[in-house]
Every structure is written in structure tokens, then in C-alpha cells.
Amino acid sequence: MDTIILLTLTGLGLAALYFLVASGLSLVFGLADVLNFAHGLFLGVGAYATWWAAGNLPGAGPDGLGFVVAVAFGVAAGTLMAVLVELVLIRPLYSRTIEQVLVTVGLSLAGVALLQATWGADARPFPRPEWTRQVTSILGAQVPNGGLLLIIAAVLVLAAILAFLQWTRYGLIIRAGVENREMVTALGIDVRKAFTLVFAIGGAAAALAGALGSVYFGTVSPQQGGSLLIFAFIVVVIGGMGSVVGSAYAAVAVGLLQQFVNYYGTSGLGDICVVALLAVVLLLRPQGIAGKVATA
Amino acid sequence: MTEVKSPELPAPPAAVPTESTPGRFNRLRPYLPLVVLAVAVILPYSTLHLPGIFEGTLNSPGTLQLLAVCLVFGGLAAGYDLLFGRTGMLSFGHALYFAAGVYGTDILITRAGLPLWQAAPLAIVGGATLAGLIGAVALRTIGIAFAMVTLAFAQVGAILVARDFGGLTGGEEGLPLDVAGLPAGLVGVANTVNLYWLALAYLVAVVFVVHRVAASPTGRVLAGVRDDERRIGVLGLDPYRFKLVAFTLSGGLAAAGGTVYCLIVGGASPHITSSELTLSLLVMVVLGGPGTRWGPVLGGILYMYLDHRLVSFGSSDAVSALPAFLSRPLSEPLFVLGTVFILAVYFFPGGLASLAPRLALLRNALRLGPRRPG
Incomplete structure (x- = not known):
């Protein structure tokens, strides 16, 4: 029984990580039709900025309030990066979908190489508060605190994004834009501001995922974002592009499936099951659990 | 952002001087690929x-192996362009079929x-059957959904290879090729030249x-x-x-390239x-020029080189003499290539293949310049 609880909670931790990456991807794709390969880079920037801040920024540190400051710095860096990418690189190419994909591909290659050039290709130990290394006993299962932190963060982010979408004017514009962008533009609303906003939200969530994911794994490396990104893509497609709630459901399904099959089957089998799930969802319901039909 | 001007705009005056350019080169042009071959x-x-x-002389094994790898990737890029440039399919899983060729050959031998x-x-x-399925x-x-699905399937391939199910692929360490089953002409450093010709044959x-x-x-x-697919x-x-x-x-085609690559490199490693x-x-394809005859080939060769x-x-002296914030990024090939790629998407949408007409246009504009007001 404790094994099942442990697997469920670690699976949910993984799901939280996927959700943090996928929610931004899904919003960006749903609103702006940009398949953002550079999203993994935002994650890497967030992780490295947190790591750097914990060691160098005055007031920040690996513990207590200093750690909160370090994570806030990392999230700010990721958000800034995302906004800059949107303004400088993506904006001139709107409505040219393929070129946008190509630019983000180039950016992900160059950006990861730049991280690697600056801080080396090897994983570095991540400064993390003492309590995240310990475990909490929940119903007899010893659950690592880093995973619980991820789950709490993801739930808070989900609630914040939903509240933002539901109760603010910009949230309304974003929801309407995902539904029908041409109509929103025709009504005289500048959707491009919303694009920047969506990129900022996605960048912040991804940077948070980078920082807290590094706390969970204990290390930070340039390639971290890339390997998470593929599963985040799968979560986005299964959940339905443009739907944050769909991403949350899909992230939970993917995280739990991966964790349970990897434990009870051979290691690696869970990853394959996830892709099989993707194939089944696409064949039966190409638009995903919730969301508009995924087309170019 | 400066908007790249469409080449059609100054068309009427630009068409005139092309007739006055010497025709000797134009007559030889169709034979140019044969000469290069x-x-x-x-x-x-x-x-x-x-x-x-190149580090050594042109016929040294090191140079020939580098050239052979470049040629294989020229062929791979041309094969990928059949999807991307000529049919408009954005597949993110092409590595899978290449890897099927590499690992298939390696495991069977x-x-x-x-x-x-x-x-x-x-x-x-x-490899072709796998692609078909x-x-x-x-x-x-x-x-975009198609791109995602191909990416996901390729990821399965990568996991299968890395986790080494059934002990076939050698996992993270890769699988060196057993040379006992190969013809003598393809084994050994002295015979690198044969592998070079094999790669050239594959490209052709x-x-x-x-x-x-395409024709x-x-x-x-x-x-x-x-x-227009609907049409x-x-x-x-x-x-x-x-x-x-x-x-x-x-x-x-990618699987065939994988077979040749396996012979050139002498084994398989999971990064492919x-x-x-x-x-x-x-x-490679975008740098070269998607949908053009020679663009992807040139792009592939140049990229690998x-x-x-x-x-x-x-790691050369010229770069290490630069300050650290310049020399470190420059020592990462992917940083340089990624940056060039982004610039190419903005400023040379047609890739290398579009450079020649663009330069001709520029030349004509310069020649006509004095006669035209502004």
C-alpha cells in the first residue's frame, strides 16, 4: 500500500513538472500558433539563474528566505528571456508558422550551447534548502519533500492561471483569442499584446519548473530542458492545445502512467507507454482531451 | 527589423542585362554538377x-573520413528535403529511420x-517498412500535430536504443561494428578511400x-x-x-544513409x-534552400563540415586570444550554427540556393544604379 501511495505522489510530482512546462506551451500554441522549441531553454535559464543567484546575488542563498529570493530571481530571468524572445524573434514572423518553428529550433540549439559554453556540459550540484532533501511520512509512505514542493507549486500555478484567465480583462482576451483570433482582431483588440503576455506567463512557469525541478533532482545541467520538453509536448497534444485544464489532466495521466509502469515493468517501458497513449489519443480524438483541433 | 524586399519588385529593368552577360558560362552550366562529381x-x-x-592532406584518412561523413549527410538532407521542401511535411522523427539503418546494419552484422x-x-x-508503418x-x-507524433515515435526509438532491451544495442556505450563480416576492401584505415567513394555513390x-x-x-x-492539400x-x-x-x-533513403554511415564510423552510438x-x-535543409535541387545537398555537406x-x-589560438565572453560561445559549434540558422531564416529565406539569384540581382542593381534616379 505505501508503495502505491509513494508511486502516486512521486508520479504527481513528475506530473507537476510536466504541467509547469506544458501549461505555457499550450497557451502559446493555442493563442499564437507557435510551437515553441525554445521553451526548454526558458526552463534552463530559470534553473541556471536560480543557481547563480543562490551563490552570488546579495540577499539570496540556498536556504530560507534567501532561497525564495533566488527562485524569484530565476523566474524573473526566465520571464524576461521569454518576453525578449517574443518581441525580438517571434513577433516579426507572425502568421508564418514554419519560420517560427525554425527560429525556435535554432534558438534552442544556440541557447543550450551557450549555457553549456558558460557553465560547462556536466551537471552541477544545485543549492537547495535542507528540508527539501528530507522525506515526509504520508500514510506510511516516505515521500521526498522536493516532489511535494513541486505538486504544491503546480497547484498554485494552475489556480493562478485559471483565475487570471477567468476574472481579468486580459484573461478574457486570451480565452477569446484561443477560440477565434481573427474575430478578436476584427473587434479592434490588439491580440499581439496578449501574445507577449502569454509568452511571459509560459516563461515564468517554465523557469519555476526549472528551479524547482533542479531542487527535486539535486542537479542542474544544460540538457535538462530538452528531455523534459518532449514529454511536455506529448502532454500538450494529449491535453488539447490551448487548454490549461486539459494540460493538467494530461500531465497527471502521463506522470502516473510513466511512474507506475516504470516501477512495475522494465525501466523505460513507462516512457514507451506514454507515447502509445499519445498515439491512441491522436487516433481516437485528434483534438486532445479538451481543446481545438490541432492543425497547422 | 528590416523587411526583406521581394525579388520581383524591380523586375523589368533587371531583366535586361542578363542577356548581355557572357553566355559561355551559361552554356556550361548544365554540366557543372558532372564536373563537380x-x-x-x-x-x-x-x-x-x-x-x-583540412588538417591533413586531401588523401589522408582523416580528411577522407570527414568528407565521407559530409557526403552522407548531404544525401540525408536531400532525402529529408523530399519530405520538408517538396511535400511540405514537417517531420521531427527522421533520425529514427537513419538510426534504423545504422543499428539495423550493425546488429545484423x-x-x-x-x-x-x-x-x-x-x-x-x-527502415523503409518502419517508415511506412x-x-x-x-x-x-x-x-504541427504530425510533427509532434513523429517526434514522439522517434523518442521511442531513442529510449529503446538507450535502455538496451534484449542486450542488442549496447545501450549508452553504443555497438562497435564487428569487422570480421565485412569485405576486406571496407576494413582498415588504408581503405578509407573506398568508404569515401561509397558515400559519394550514396549521395549521387x-x-x-x-x-x-520530383520530375x-x-x-x-x-x-x-x-x-494546397485540399485542392x-x-x-x-x-x-x-x-x-x-x-x-x-x-x-x-535515410536507412540506406544509415548503413553507409555505420560502415564509415565503424559502429553505432546512441546520440544518432x-x-x-x-x-x-x-x-541543413533550411540553410541550403528547401525544395531546390542542390540546396539541401550543399547545406548538409557544409553543416557537417x-x-x-x-x-x-x-580551440585555435585566434579564438582563445579573444576575451572569455566571446571565445567560450565560439568554441561551441552548435551556438555558431544555431545563430547562423536563425539569421538565415530572417535574411535568406531561400537558403544558400537563393544566394546566386540574389547576388545577380544586386549586381544588376549596382550596374543600373547610375542611370536610374534613386
Whole structure:
């Protein structure tokens, strides 16, 4: 029984990580039709900025309030990066979908190489508060605190994004834009501001995922974002592009499936099951659990 | 952002001087590929030393191996362009079929002990079959979703190779090729020249196949699918079948490239299954010029050459003398290539292949400049 609880909670931790990456991807794709390969880079920037801040920024540190400051710095860096990418690189190419994909591909290659050039290709130990290394006993299962932190963060982010979408004017514009962008533009609303906003939200969530994911794994490396990104893509497609709630459901399904099959089957089998799930969802319901039909 | 001007705009005056350019080169132009091919064939007999471009002389095994890898990737890029540039399909899983060729050949020779002449066709047919099966599922989606599905399937391939199910692939360490089953002419450093010719033959074969397909009625339908898929459907043709044919053919060509690559490198390593390889194929095609005859080939050769040479460029004295914030990024080949790629997407949308007409346009504009007001 404790094994099942442990697997469920670690699976949910993984799901939280996927959700943090996928929610931004899904919003960006749903609103702006940009398949953002550079999203993994935002994650890497967030992780490295947190790591750097914990060691160098005055007031920040690996513990207590200093750690909160370090994570806030990392999230700010990721958000800034995302906004800059949107303004400088993506904006001139709107409505040219393929070129946008190509630019983000180039950016992900160059950006990861730049991280690697600056801080080396090897994983570095991540400064993390003492309590995240310990475990909490929940119903007899010893659950690592880093995973619980991820789950709490993801739930808070989900609630914040939903509240933002539901109760603010910009949230309304974003929801309407995902539904029908041409109509929103025709009504005289500048959707491009919303694009920047969506990129900022996605960048912040991804940077948070980078920082807290590094706390969970204990290390930070340039390639971290890339390997998470593929599963985040799968979560986005299964959940339905443009739907944050769909991403949350899909992230939970993917995280739990991966964790349970990897434990009870051979290691690696869970990853394959996830892709099989993707194939089944696409064949039966190409638009995903919730969301508009995924087309170019 | 400066808007790149469309080349059609100054068309009427620009058309005049092309007639006055000397016709000798234009008459030779169709034979240019044959001349290049002849030079490439006799290149291993040259003992020319090109300092800065290659480390050894042209016929040294190291240079020949680098050139062979470049040629294979030129062929791979041309095969990938059949999907991306000519049919308009954005596949992120092409590395899978290449890896199927590499690992298929390697496993059949090393683990099953088959001779090369049996292993190679089996691996290529296997790669094409795999492409056909996956294409049959993936092509039920279109556009970005198609890209995602191919990416996911390729990821399965990468996991299968890395986790080493059944002890076939050698996992993270890769699988060195057992040379006992190979013909003597393909083994050993002294015979690198034969591998070079093999790679050249592969490139020529891919270019030939892609051109024949593109010029055939099927190729015109593929171009139609790229430009407007619905219209092909309205004309009574089934786009799905044509796309599946292109996908399978392209997968088979990639598997053949994998077989050649396996022989050149002498084994298989798991990094060739990564999605990064597919992304670099995409970079090659876009840098070269998608949908053009020679663009992808040039892009592939140039990309691989730079990828190898930029490492030694990065560790050269000229770069290490620079301050750290410049020299460190410059020593990462992918940083340089990624940046060049982004710039190319903005400023040279047609890639290398569009440079010649653009330069001609510029030349004409300069020549006409004094006569025209502004």
C-alpha cells in the first residue's frame, strides 16, 4: 500500500513538472500558433539563474528566505528571456508558422550551447534548502519533500492561471483569442499584446519548473530542458492545445502512467507507454482531451 | 527589423542585362554538377594540403573520413528535403529511420553474423517498412500535430536504443561494428578511400532518386500537396497515399544513409537517435534552400563540415586570444550554427540556393544604379 501511495505522489510530482512546462506551451500554441522549441531553454535559464543567484546575488542563498529570493530571481530571468524572445524573434514572423518553428529550433540549439559554453556540459550540484532533501511520512509512505514542493507549486500555478484567465480583462482576451483570433482582431483588440503576455506567463512557469525541478533532482545541467520538453509536448497534444485544464489532466495521466509502469515493468517501458497513449489519443480524438483541433 | 524586399519588385529593368552577360558560362552550366562529381571522384588521388581547411592532406584518412561523413549527410538532407521542401511535411522523427539503418546494419552484422550484402538490404528494407508503418499512423494528423507524433515515435526509438532491451544495442556505450563480416576492401584505415567513394555513390543515388521523383507525375502531385492539400483532394487524388509514399521513400533513403554511415564510423552510438539529429537535418535543409535541387545537398555537406571543423576552430589560438565572453560561445559549434540558422531564416529565406539569384540581382542593381534616379 505505501508503495502505491509513494508511486502516486512521486508520479504527481513528475506530473507537476510536466504541467509547469506544458501549461505555457499550450497557451502559446493555442493563442499564437507557435510551437515553441525554445521553451526548454526558458526552463534552463530559470534553473541556471536560480543557481547563480543562490551563490552570488546579495540577499539570496540556498536556504530560507534567501532561497525564495533566488527562485524569484530565476523566474524573473526566465520571464524576461521569454518576453525578449517574443518581441525580438517571434513577433516579426507572425502568421508564418514554419519560420517560427525554425527560429525556435535554432534558438534552442544556440541557447543550450551557450549555457553549456558558460557553465560547462556536466551537471552541477544545485543549492537547495535542507528540508527539501528530507522525506515526509504520508500514510506510511516516505515521500521526498522536493516532489511535494513541486505538486504544491503546480497547484498554485494552475489556480493562478485559471483565475487570471477567468476574472481579468486580459484573461478574457486570451480565452477569446484561443477560440477565434481573427474575430478578436476584427473587434479592434490588439491580440499581439496578449501574445507577449502569454509568452511571459509560459516563461515564468517554465523557469519555476526549472528551479524547482533542479531542487527535486539535486542537479542542474544544460540538457535538462530538452528531455523534459518532449514529454511536455506529448502532454500538450494529449491535453488539447490551448487548454490549461486539459494540460493538467494530461500531465497527471502521463506522470502516473510513466511512474507506475516504470516501477512495475522494465525501466523505460513507462516512457514507451506514454507515447502509445499519445498515439491512441491522436487516433481516437485528434483534438486532445479538451481543446481545438490541432492543425497547422 | 528590416523587411526583406521581394525579388520581383524591380523586375523589368533587371531583366535586361542578363542577356548581355557572357553566355559561355551559361552554356556550361548544365554540366557543372558532372564536373563537380568528376572532381569529387578523383579527389582522393590529390596530395594537396589545404592548411586551415583540412588538417591533413586531401588523401589522408582523416580528411577522407570527414568528407565521407559530409557526403552522407548531404544525401540525408536531400532525402529529408523530399519530405520538408517538396511535400511540405514537417517531420521531427527522421533520425529514427537513419538510426534504423545504422543499428539495423550493425546488429545484423555484429550480433546475427550476417554478411554485409545480406545485412545492408535487410536494414534498408526494414527502415523503409518502419517508415511506412509509422507514417500510416502519423499521417492521420497534419501540420504541427504530425510533427509532434513523429517526434514522439522517434523518442521511442531513442529510449529503446538507450535502455538496451534484449542486450542488442549496447545501450549508452553504443555497438562497435564487428569487422570480421565485412569485405576486406571496407576494413582498415588504408581503405578509407573506398568508404569515401561509397558515400559519394550514396549521395549521387539519393540526388538521382529525389530528382527523378520530383520530375515525375508523382512529384508534381507532391508539390501540389505542399502548396494546397485540399485542392489535390478536390482533383480526385488521395493526398494521404502520396504523402505516405514520400514518407516511406524518404525513410528508406535515410536507412540506406544509415548503413553507409555505420560502415564509415565503424559502429553505432546512441546520440544518432536523438531528436537533435532531426533538428540538424532541418537546419541543413533550411540553410541550403528547401525544395531546390542542390540546396539541401550543399547545406548538409557544409553543416557537417562546420560542425566538425568549428571544434578545432574554437580551440585555435585566434579564438582563445579573444576575451572569455566571446571565445567560450565560439568554441561551441552548435551556438555558431544555431545563430547562423536563425539569421538565415530572417535574411535568406531561400537558403544558400537563393544566394546566386540574389547576388545577380544586386549586381544588376549596382550596374543600373547610375542611370536610374534613386
